[in-house]
Every structure is written in C-alpha cells, then in structure tokens.
Amino acid sequence: MxxxxxxxxxxxxxxxxxxxxxxxxxEELANIGINVYYHTVIGDNKQRLKQVVEIAQQRADLIIFTGGLGPTKDDLTKETIASLLGVALSMDKAALQSIEDYFSRRNLNMTENNKKQALVFDGSEVLPNDNGMAPGMVLTKDGITYMLLPGxxxxMEPMLTTYGKNALIKRMDRSEKIQSRVLRFYGIGEASLEDQLLDLFEGQTNPTMAPLAANGEVTIRLTAKHASDNTRIQLLDTLEQTIKERVGEYFYGYDDTTLVKEMGKLIQENKLTLSVAExxxxxxxxxEVTSISGVSEWFKGGVVTYWPEVKINLLNVSKETIDQYGVVSEQCAKEMAENVRRLLQTEIGLSFTGVAGPATLEGKEPGTVFVGLSMKDAPTVAYQLKLSGNRESVRTRAVKNGAWRVIKALQSL
Amino acid sequence: MxxxxxxxxxxxxxxxxxxxxxxxxxEELANIGINVYYHTVIGDNKQRLKQVVEIAQQRADLIIFTGGLGPTKDDLTKETIASLLGVALSMDKAALQSIEDYFSRRNLNMTENNKKQALVFDGSEVLPNDNGMAPGMVLTKDGITYMLLPGxxxxMEPMLTTYGKNALIKRMDRSEKIQSRVLRFYGIGEASLEDQLLDLFEGQTNPTMAPLAANGEVTIRLTAKHASDNTRIQLLDTLEQTIKERVGEYFYGYDDTTLVKEMGKLIQENKLTLSVAExxxxxxxxxEVTSISGVSEWFKGGVVTYWPEVKINLLNVSKETIDQYGVVSEQCAKEMAENVRRLLQTEIGLSFTGVAGPATLEGKEPGTVFVGLSMKDAPTVAYQLKLSGNRESVRTRAVKNGAWRVIKALQSL
Structure with missing residues (x-):
C-alpha cells in the first residue's frame, strides 16, 4: 500500500x-510497512477537498483523512467524500449510543447537530472513538482504501493504534514488509557521526540508513525490507552491531525513547532514587521525568529555586558561595545537587543553574550552564556547558545533558 | 497572492x-495578508517533487519550498526546480563567503560539497542565512513567485521574518489585505460557545469567525478583509465587542497568548510574587512559567513534592492531614499552597495535587485533581476538578486551571 x-x-x-x-x-504506517509518499493539508472547503482527493486517487491506494468529522457546519469531510465516492451515509447505532453516553456522563444536553457525528459510510468498518464523539471509518472502493479519522x-492517536492499524493490516498485501529501527546518539555531532560511518552511509541499501540531527541529538534510522520477519530483524541487528563498534559510546537507546527515560530505567535497575534542584x-x-507514568518508584521530587534567596532559604545553599562565585557557578551547582539530595534523602541529586537568556546573568552569556551531580559515597561534581540557541533550546539541551551525566555515572558504577 | x-x-x-x-x-503569511490554501509534503525524490510543483503551478501564485538546500546527495530541491523552470544556477559570492566564514569560525575544513549550497537561481533575490549555511532565494517567473527556504x-524562521517577508511584500498587490485576531476563552465548551454565538457564526462574512477547541480551551479567529488598515481594525473591534457582551466572562486574551502568560501579566501589574507546589x-x-523570559520579576520558585514524605519533610504538610484525607484531597492542596507561600515568602501560593493516571491513587480516578490557592490576607481555597483524557492531558489541563484560578482571583481584587 x-x-x-x-x-x-x-x-x-x-x-x-x-x-x-x-x-x-x-510513523505508525511505517511500522506496519506502509509507505507514505504525500502529506496534504487543505482548509474546510468542499471544492478544494474534492480536488485533492481526485489528485490522491491518481497516486495512492490508501488515503487517510484527519479532521472535519465534528458536529459543526465547517466539518464537511465525511459528507464530501461520501458524495465524491457515491456512497450513502447511515446512522451507526453503537456510535450514536456512545455519543449519548458521552453527554449523559457529563450531565449535558445533547444538541441535534451532535447526532450527525454518528453517520458513517454504508458498508464501512467503523472505528470506535474511546476518547471523544466522532467515530472513524474505513472503506475500500475500486481498489483504494479510505480511512477517516477525527482531528x-x-x-485520533488511540483510535489509530487500537482499531485503525488492524483494519489496515487486514487489507494489506503482506508479501514484503519494511521495518525500521532508530538508533539514538548523544554527545556527538551529525557531521562527525556521518564521517565515522561514511562508507556505511554510501554502501548500504538494505537496510538503508538515514541520519537526522535535532536538539543536540543525532539519530540514525535503519530500514530493512524483506518478506521474512527473521531476516529483517537479522539485517537490522547486523548493521546495528557494525555501527556500535564504531560509535557505540554515544549510543543511548532505540526508537522514540529519550535520555530522561533511559536514565530512569538505569536508576530503577540500580534501585536508587533521584531528587532534582532546578x-x-x-x-x-x-x-519530563513525571510525564512518564510510574516514576514514583525512583523519583521523589525536587525544588525550583529561581530566586537566589530561594536557593539560600529553601535549599541551604550558602550565602557566601553565592556572594563569592555567583549562582551561575560550579560551586553553586555542586551545593544545589548535594543539598537537594540530603534534603529529600535520595541517593542521587541533580542540579541545573545557568543562563537561559536572552539577557546575560552575572556577566555570563546565555548558554552558560552548570550541571551538578551528587551521588551517595562519591565526590560531588559539576560540569560546565556552553549551549547554543535560544532560551528554549538552552533549557532543553541542559535537561538532556543532565540525564546523560546520570546515565554515564550509573554505567560506570 | x-x-x-x-x-x-x-x-x-x-x-x-x-x-x-x-x-x-x-502564520507569517497570514499576518501580511497572504492566503495559504495548501500544504504539501513529499520525500527527497526528484520525480515526485516535479509532479507536485506542476500541480501547485495550477492553483497557487506563490510557492514556498522548505528543505533540500543542504550539501548532501539527497538535497535536491534547488536543482530540481531550476531544471523545471529552465533557469540556470550561479555561484553567489556573498553566500559562498558566508559559508567559508562559517567553517573558519569553527576551525573546520570546508569540504567541496558545501560549495554547492552557495548556488542560486540566476536573477533571483538571495535571502542570507544568518544561522546556517544554505541561503534562500526568491524568483518570480511567468506570474508565479517561488521562494526556497532551508529546512x-x-x-528558516529568522530568514523568513528578517528577509523573506519583505521580499514578498514588495511583490504583493496590496489593494486588499486580510487581518486576523484570535480571541481566547477558558471555562466554556466549544458547543456551548457556538450555541451562544450561533447567529454570529451564521451571519458573519466580514470578519469571518472560525472556532477551534483544543486542550480545554476554545478560540475564535476573526478575519477581516479590507484595503484600509483602519477599517479592518474597526471591523474586528466591533465584532469582538459583540462577542464579549455575550461570553466575555470566559475571555482571557488574544492571539497566541496563554493562560500562564496572562496570569503573569496580572501578577506583575499587581506587584505580587508567586510560588508553586506541584x-x-x-x-x-x-x-511553563519559566519558559517566559523575565519572570524573575514575579516568580520566586517552588517545589515538586512527588512523594508524600517530601510533602511532609520539605513542605511541612501535616502527617495527620495526609493520613486522614490522603494526598489527593482539598485539605492537602490547601496546606501545600499555604505552606509554599510561607516558605518562599510570596503573596500568592498555588498548588496541584491529584491523579494524573493511568493508575488510580488512594482509590481515586485519574483526572481527580485539587488546585489550591493561598493569597496573603485571604482564606486559602481549593478547587476540585474532574479532568478527562490521558496523563498528559490531565496534567496540561490542571496547569491551565491553576492559571485561570489566579487570574480570576486577581481580577476580583
């Protein structure tokens, strides 16, 4: 497809x-071996929607729509596609029930226009909406599969993963599949990584290798194509091995993991706990830590000491340290890490102090950051970073670096 | 255009x-009155790039490209468009100099393939790249304007705002302009808002009104079209006034502001300070507070008390409260808000405690959240929320609700 x-x-x-x-x-389609060649975006306009569908019918055999399934007047995707394909719409009882339930659970009155959301293509497979009202649907007609998803x-996301993907897999010709694996690296630039793997990048055809740099990380996507599941995995394993022999020290995880997630796994494996001073x-x-569920196993909490006075009063950083070295200093980072660790009684204390910008602080340029790391029974250390980019970028990169420091420290235990 | x-x-x-x-x-084009009717995405593939450009030429008179201007083999946008339009490429001296400088500043050797980035369309206006190597360019041919920007x-962003927009404004027929204004609402559902404004939604043609619901907020985009700057503003002002007469109590700000930003403005105007316990x-x-620059005027810091023990030890929440009512309780939220306010010596203390999910906590369902608000010289209050959605959604909506509570409290001072 x-x-x-x-x-x-x-x-x-x-x-x-x-x-x-x-x-x-x-990404979801790539994982089940469906190539996507085009993304198209249009407004809530019948005429232009018809035109782009006619173009898509010439070049795709799977067309997935998002948006325009809601109750309001400008939600016109379903009606427009139905008219274009010449299929009728009929009321889906289960979907209607689910919409009625949605309103009654919230003690709200259902207005008439909400019913229209339960209309589906005649003969389509209906995809239930567990997190809203409008159901999705899949219909194959004249060799082209149409899938409608809410905006x-x-x-949309749970509907696709829970119901939509299976509906597609059923319809697929599974003679050959592609499979991707993303290797994630930190602490090495894209050019340098590409340099060390140049012969591989140029010589590889199956799996293919695609590098991408973003926000201080580099990833390489390996994509293997073969009918056999085992062979695909073997192809990926072999290439991964070769890559790791050269740049393995910068590798930290697979696919859409993050440095913070990998850090969390290691802390939990070592049965330790973490506290943080930011x-x-x-x-x-x-x-970022608490966006992961289940982190209370190893994350106790922390402080946000934005004002110097709060560093002193809440975190017991010594006034002398701040007067002598400033808050943007190795000394302050060390005290923050050590004190938060003691205060919250954890084995690991991590701290961040520095200049996010755009203004300078204590005469130091934006991007000047100190990461402090205090571990039980080890000397407390601080790392100075020079990060580039705007405020958001400096903060994001500082966070990644902190997670990387913890990973490296735990790996060397 | x-x-x-x-x-x-x-x-x-x-x-x-x-x-x-x-x-x-x-968004940048909308601000200067250019309508965008289509977004298209394709891969690094010459044939498909040609095809989508031929389609675009039928339906647009401004085509903006992003990506594919770099030094590597799969960067082929410039070469493909040049061949399609029949224009030659020539070396731009300023761009080449800038690339050479880029390498020498970093003490790196410039490889031959980097030179190709300085090639531009003959007769085009070159857009300097202040943050990278590949320059952009603009060329008008046979009534269609082509703009190439890096990926x-x-x-891309600074190139467009600093150079690209001016290049477009020069080329525009400025007889009529559109101007948008987004009104933001919180605490009212999309359907209910539309219900109260139904006659406006149906009757309005200039300005037009487009509602959008996302993450517990609703926005209405008003778009006015007129040659005169004053008339456009007057059209927007009049409609905004009518809307506010009906649903003004839910209005909180314009365009891409956020509840947290508006909260910050009010705190600063009232010369108060904030601390937070989460x-x-x-x-x-x-x-979210500290992602805004300059917040140290009014934000002192706070604590993340993830473990009950940290609530007790760091924040002095009483053990009796937690034993009797649990951490997911009005009582705990109140103590957290009050204690963080006292500990950090601020006029406002805000707290969040509850169940993000997916698991229940203390027998309470995900989405059960208490927001505590403590203000100097006023009784401390807590609000119970029932939030829907997954972990991320519950957390995001809790944060918005907290900002909203502070806004409402300060508005009633």
Whole structure:
C-alpha cells in the first residue's frame, strides 16, 4: 500500500496549529510497512477537498483523512467524500449510543447537530472513538482504501493504534514488509557521526540508513525490507552491531525513547532514587521525568529555586558561595545537587543553574550552564556547558545533558 | 497572492519529525495578508517533487519550498526546480563567503560539497542565512513567485521574518489585505460557545469567525478583509465587542497568548510574587512559567513534592492531614499552597495535587485533581476538578486551571 495523508482544517493553513497528526500516522504506517509518499493539508472547503482527493486517487491506494468529522457546519469531510465516492451515509447505532453516553456522563444536553457525528459510510468498518464523539471509518472502493479519522490528536492517536492499524493490516498485501529501527546518539555531532560511518552511509541499501540531527541529538534510522520477519530483524541487528563498534559510546537507546527515560530505567535497575534542584530549567527536567507514568518508584521530587534567596532559604545553599562565585557557578551547582539530595534523602541529586537568556546573568552569556551531580559515597561534581540557541533550546539541551551525566555515572558504577 | 507551502524531506514522511515549518510560514503569511490554501509534503525524490510543483503551478501564485538546500546527495530541491523552470544556477559570492566564514569560525575544513549550497537561481533575490549555511532565494517567473527556504527551523524562521517577508511584500498587490485576531476563552465548551454565538457564526462574512477547541480551551479567529488598515481594525473591534457582551466572562486574551502568560501579566501589574507546589503536574506549571523570559520579576520558585514524605519533610504538610484525607484531597492542596507561600515568602501560593493516571491513587480516578490557592490576607481555597483524557492531558489541563484560578482571583481584587 502507498499512502497519502490528507488533513482538513483551516486552522492548519492559518498556522494556528501544527499538523502533528501527519507525523504520528506516518510513523505508525511505517511500522506496519506502509509507505507514505504525500502529506496534504487543505482548509474546510468542499471544492478544494474534492480536488485533492481526485489528485490522491491518481497516486495512492490508501488515503487517510484527519479532521472535519465534528458536529459543526465547517466539518464537511465525511459528507464530501461520501458524495465524491457515491456512497450513502447511515446512522451507526453503537456510535450514536456512545455519543449519548458521552453527554449523559457529563450531565449535558445533547444538541441535534451532535447526532450527525454518528453517520458513517454504508458498508464501512467503523472505528470506535474511546476518547471523544466522532467515530472513524474505513472503506475500500475500486481498489483504494479510505480511512477517516477525527482531528484532535487525543482522539485520533488511540483510535489509530487500537482499531485503525488492524483494519489496515487486514487489507494489506503482506508479501514484503519494511521495518525500521532508530538508533539514538548523544554527545556527538551529525557531521562527525556521518564521517565515522561514511562508507556505511554510501554502501548500504538494505537496510538503508538515514541520519537526522535535532536538539543536540543525532539519530540514525535503519530500514530493512524483506518478506521474512527473521531476516529483517537479522539485517537490522547486523548493521546495528557494525555501527556500535564504531560509535557505540554515544549510543543511548532505540526508537522514540529519550535520555530522561533511559536514565530512569538505569536508576530503577540500580534501585536508587533521584531528587532534582532546578534554576534556569525551571521545572523542565522534573516535568519530563513525571510525564512518564510510574516514576514514583525512583523519583521523589525536587525544588525550583529561581530566586537566589530561594536557593539560600529553601535549599541551604550558602550565602557566601553565592556572594563569592555567583549562582551561575560550579560551586553553586555542586551545593544545589548535594543539598537537594540530603534534603529529600535520595541517593542521587541533580542540579541545573545557568543562563537561559536572552539577557546575560552575572556577566555570563546565555548558554552558560552548570550541571551538578551528587551521588551517595562519591565526590560531588559539576560540569560546565556552553549551549547554543535560544532560551528554549538552552533549557532543553541542559535537561538532556543532565540525564546523560546520570546515565554515564550509573554505567560506570 | 494565494500560497502553497511544499516541504521536502523523507524524514517528514517517515514521521520522524513534524512539519512545524508549514505552521510557522502560514502564520507569517497570514499576518501580511497572504492566503495559504495548501500544504504539501513529499520525500527527497526528484520525480515526485516535479509532479507536485506542476500541480501547485495550477492553483497557487506563490510557492514556498522548505528543505533540500543542504550539501548532501539527497538535497535536491534547488536543482530540481531550476531544471523545471529552465533557469540556470550561479555561484553567489556573498553566500559562498558566508559559508567559508562559517567553517573558519569553527576551525573546520570546508569540504567541496558545501560549495554547492552557495548556488542560486540566476536573477533571483538571495535571502542570507544568518544561522546556517544554505541561503534562500526568491524568483518570480511567468506570474508565479517561488521562494526556497532551508529546512531547519532555526535557520528558516529568522530568514523568513528578517528577509523573506519583505521580499514578498514588495511583490504583493496590496489593494486588499486580510487581518486576523484570535480571541481566547477558558471555562466554556466549544458547543456551548457556538450555541451562544450561533447567529454570529451564521451571519458573519466580514470578519469571518472560525472556532477551534483544543486542550480545554476554545478560540475564535476573526478575519477581516479590507484595503484600509483602519477599517479592518474597526471591523474586528466591533465584532469582538459583540462577542464579549455575550461570553466575555470566559475571555482571557488574544492571539497566541496563554493562560500562564496572562496570569503573569496580572501578577506583575499587581506587584505580587508567586510560588508553586506541584505534585501530579511534576514541574509542568513552573516549567511553563519559566519558559517566559523575565519572570524573575514575579516568580520566586517552588517545589515538586512527588512523594508524600517530601510533602511532609520539605513542605511541612501535616502527617495527620495526609493520613486522614490522603494526598489527593482539598485539605492537602490547601496546606501545600499555604505552606509554599510561607516558605518562599510570596503573596500568592498555588498548588496541584491529584491523579494524573493511568493508575488510580488512594482509590481515586485519574483526572481527580485539587488546585489550591493561598493569597496573603485571604482564606486559602481549593478547587476540585474532574479532568478527562490521558496523563498528559490531565496534567496540561490542571496547569491551565491553576492559571485561570489566579487570574480570576486577581481580577476580583
């Protein structure tokens, strides 16, 4: 199957929101061996929707739509496609029931326009919406499969993974499959990585290798193509091995893992606990930690000491240290890490202090960051970083570096 | 001008990255009155690039390309468009100099393939790249304007705002302009808002009104079209006034502001300071606060008390409260808010405790959240919320609700 993803929504064309749906769907399709060759975005406009569908029918045999399934007047995807394909719409009882339940659970009155959401293509496979009202649907007609999904990612994503993917797998010609594996690296630049693997990048055809650099990390996507599941995995394993022999020290994980997640796994494996003191990162590290469920196994909490006075009063950083070295200093980072560790009674204490920008602080340039790491029964250390980019980028890169320091420290235990 | 944005890059089709460029460019173009009707994404493939350009030429008179200007073999946008349009490429001296400088500043050797980045269309306007190597370019041919921009957002965004927009404004027929204004609402559902404004939604043609619901907020985008700047603003003002007469109590700000930003403005205007104690949100609130530069005027810091023991030891929440009511309780939220306020010596203390999910906690369902608010010289209060959605959604909505509570409290001072 060759796919095209068509997102319908004027808010996308106005730049009000970003089309994260196309990314999510593309990744999910790649995982089951469906190639996506086109993403298209149009507004809530019948005429233009018809035209792009006619173009898509010439170049794709799987067309996935997102958006325009809601109750309002500008939700017109379903009606437009039905008219274009010449299929009738009929009321799906289960979907209607689910919409009625949705309102009654919230003690709200269901208005008439909400019923229209339960209309589906005659003869289609209905995809239940466990997180909203409008159901999705799949229909194959004249050799082309059409899948309609709702626009809100919180509804679309679980619908696709829970129901949509299976509906597609059933319809696939499974003679040959592609399979991807992403290797993630930290602490090495893209050019340097490419340099060390140049012969591989140039010589590899199966698996293929695609590098990508973003936010201080580099990834390599390996994609193998073969009918046999075992052979695909073997092809990926062999190439991964060769890559790791050369740049393994920078490798930290697979696919969509993160440095913070890998750090968490290691802390948990070692049966340790973590606390964190953040200044310039302002809670970003702890937020990323707690976005993972189940972290209370190893994460106790921490502080956001944005003001110097809070560093002193809440975290017992000594006033002398701050007066003598400033808050953007190795000494302050060390005290923050050590004190948060003692205060929260954890084995690991991690700290961040520095200049996020745009203004300088204590005469130091934005991007000047100190990461402090205190571990029980080991000398407390601090690392100075020179990070580039804007405020957001400096904070994000500082957080990654902190997780990397913990990973390296635990790996050398 | 009617625009189409074509992004070139296989990493987009594999779902490895999201097309934030299309969003950014769309918003920038909307601001200068250029309509965007299509976004298209294709991989690094000459044939398909040619085909989508031929389609775009039928329906747009401004085509903006992102990606494929780099030094590697799969960067083929420039060469493909040049061949399609029949224009020659020539070396741009300033761009070449800038690339050479880029390498020498970093003490790196420039490889031959990097020179190719300085090739530009003959007769085009070159857009300097202040944050990378590949320059952009603009060329108008047979009534269609082509703009080529680099793929990395850190290069593309400043190039567009600093140079690209002016190049487009010069080429525009400025007889009529559109202007948008987004009104943001919190605490009211999309259907209910639409219900109260139904006659406006149906009757309005200039300005038009487009509603959008996302993450517990609803926005309405008003778009006015007129040659006169004053008339456009007057049209927007009049409609905004009418809308606010009906649903003004839920209005909180304009365009891409956030509840946290508006909260910050109010705190600063009132010359107050804020501290925060977070449990289920794990730093998300403070992270959002500190992502804004200059918040040290009014934000002192806070704590992330993920473990009950940390609530007791670090924040002095009484053990009796936790034993009797649990951490997911009005009582605990109140103590957290009050104690963080006293500990950090601020006028406002805000707290979050609850169940992010997916597991239940203390027998309470995910989405059960208490927001505590303590203000100097006022009784401390806590609000119970029932939030829907997954872990991420619950945390995000809790943060918004907290900001909303502070806004409402300060508005009633």
């Amino acid at each position: 060759n796919g095209e993803i068509i997102a319908v929504g004027s808010e996308l064309l106005l730049g009000q929101i970003v089309n994260t749906n196309a990314r999510f769907i593309s 809100p990612p919180s509804e 200044s310039l990162t302002g809670g970003l590290f702890q937020e | 009617n625009g189409e944005i074509i992004a070139v890059g296989s990493e987009l089709l594999l779902g490895q990255i999201v097309n934030t460029n299309a969003r950014f460019i769309s 990395p957002p850190s290069e 449990s289920l949100t794990g730093g998300l609130f403070q992270e």
